[in-house]
Amino acid sequence: MDNKRGKGLSFAKRIYAPRAVGLGIGCFSVMAALYPLNVPAWIWGLLLFNGFIWPHLAYQLSIRSAYPYQAERRNMLLDSLWGGFWAASMQFNPLPTVTILSMMMMNNVAAGGPKMLIRGALAQLAGVLLSWLALGVAVNLDTTAIQIYACLPMLTLYPFAVGMVSYRLAIKLAEHKRALSTLSRTDSLTGLLNHGSWKDLLQLSFQHSQQSHSPTTLALIDIDHFKRINDTYGHIVGDSVLRQLSLELKHNLRTEDLAGRYGGDEFCVILPNRSLAQAQEIMERLRHVFANFQHADEPGLNVSLSIGLATCRPEFQHANMWLNEADKALYIAKNTGRNKVSVGSADTLSASAWGSNPQ
Numbered sequence: 001m002d003n004k005r006g007k008g009l010s011f012a013k014r015i016y017a018p019r020a021v022g023l024g025i026g027c028f029s030v031m032a033a034l035y036p037l038n039v040p041a042w043i044w045g046l047l048l049f050n051g052f053i054w055p056h057l058a059y060q061l062s063i064r065s066a067y068p069y070q071a072e073r074r075n076m077l078l079d080s081l082w083g084g085f086w087a088a089s090m091q092f093n094p095l096p097t098v099t100i101l102s103m104m105m106m107n108n109v110a111a112g113g114p115k116m117l118i119r120g121a122l123a124q125l126a127g128v129l130l131s132w133l134a135l136g137v138a139v140n141l142d143t144t145a146i147q148i149y150a151c152l153p154m155l156t157l158y159p160f161a162v163g164m165v166s167y168r169l170a171i172k173l174a175e176h177k178r179a180l181s182t183l184s185r186t187d188s189l190t191g192l193l194n195h196g197s198w199k200d201l202l203q204l205s206f207q208h209s210q211q212s213h214s215p216t217t218l219a220l221i222d223i224d225h226f227k228r229i230n231d232t233y234g235h236i237v238g239d240s241v242l243r244q245l246s247l248e249l250k251h252n253l254r255t256e257d258l259a260g261r262y263g264g265d266e267f268c269v270i271l272p273n274r275s276l277a278q279a280q281e282i283m284e285r286l287r288h289v290f291a292n293f294q295h296a297d298e299p300g301l302n303v304s305l306s307i308g309l310a311t312c313r314p315e316f317q318h319a320n321m322w323l324n325e326a327d328k329a330l331y332i333a334k335n336t337g338r339n340k341v342s343v344g345s346a347d348t349l350s351a352s353a354w355g356s357n358p359q
Contacts (some may be wrong), residue, residue: 002208008068012059014165017074018107019079020055020290021161025049032150033090033097039135042090050082060074067124080120084127091140099151103158110162111284165184173234187261189239190246198260205245205258205270205278207318209312217279218322219269221245221286224304224338226265233298241303244293252286266335268326276311276347283307291339306330311347 058075065071083104087097090252101124103252106118187196193201202218207217223229223241230238245267249259258270269281287305295301308330316322325344 006351008065008070008072009063010070012062012072014106014169015076015111016055016059018161018165019075020105020216020301022107022154023051026103026158028149029096029099029154030086031146032092032144032147033093036144037140039089039093042087043135047086050086054082065347073112075118076107077119077123081127081130084124085129085131087124088128088131088137089135091138093140093147094141095148095151097142099154100270103154106162108167138180144239149189160177167183179228181350184325188243189247190261192246192249192267193258193260194264195260196285198258198262198270201258201260202268202270202323204320206312206316206322207274210314210316213314214273215275215292217271217274217276218310218312218326219271219279219283220308220323220326221269221283222330222334224306224334229301231300233295236296237295237301240295241293241301245290247306248286248290252289276309276343279309279311280341280343283309287339306333306338307341308333308346309341310344315346315347336341 027047027050030051034043034047034100036271057073058078062071062075071107083100087101090096104124105117105120108116112119122139144296150161185193187194202313204217226238226241240263242265245263246259249267249269253259253271256272257274258272262266262268270283274282287307290303290305293301293303308326308328310325310329312322313325315342316325329344329347330340333340
């Protein structure tokens, strides 16, 4: 209910300025067409009300309504009713009639599509009938120079006002689209990439590394005994540990490094243009920094990390082989005492062979 009301208020605010501009300058177009016809005095009073009071009254009716969107759509139908009334009252003088009715049709289409266009046309027809009942049926197809000049502000200023509203709406929609795109790619708790987004980037990083032959290292990070932390201190404390790890990752990584939450208490990092030795240094620093984490409400909480590293190797045929190698390295770290950084067997053998190769 609150969400619908908020959207309705936003809609009413967007309509307010174009209506005030359109009816205000449109009033002079109608005046120029009515002046030669010797219409009753009450018509002039009604015209001034419609041009300069109705826009503000319509806005107040919308924002004070329990359903602002529905109230504003009713106001737009009343605008169409007014338009039909003035078209018949000025005896369908061609230029002012076409100007006013076409602008209202544009509003109706923009607000509600073909359905609103049809309803608006019926409201205009009802306005025509009301004018005929009050003033009689008459048609005057002569347009004077003064009437042409009186329509020029309507033909220039009103489209400008509508265009500005449309531009602001397009900017806002673009901002919302970017925000939704970001939300769809990030983990809500940590603000890091979510599992799906990170896996997509893993594939891209794998392809780039294989094609460019640039060194890229993959790190899988696991919080040691995280289930015990949740069971002992509660999930709120556990969530704070996850958030703290995400902050440490952001502080210790470069902007081009890709960190994500792989699932549960497991995190993953792609380190492009980083050798295994460089990645080990970074992860060791992260491990030491995180080991000093102090929870404000739980001073006895101790946290450590197990980390597995694997470089992107030429013999890997797909990204999952690279990920599996990092997972094996993490398994080694977790099964040889935890709280350490380990490398995959392929990287260990490669490093040993390189070290034994005489230079």
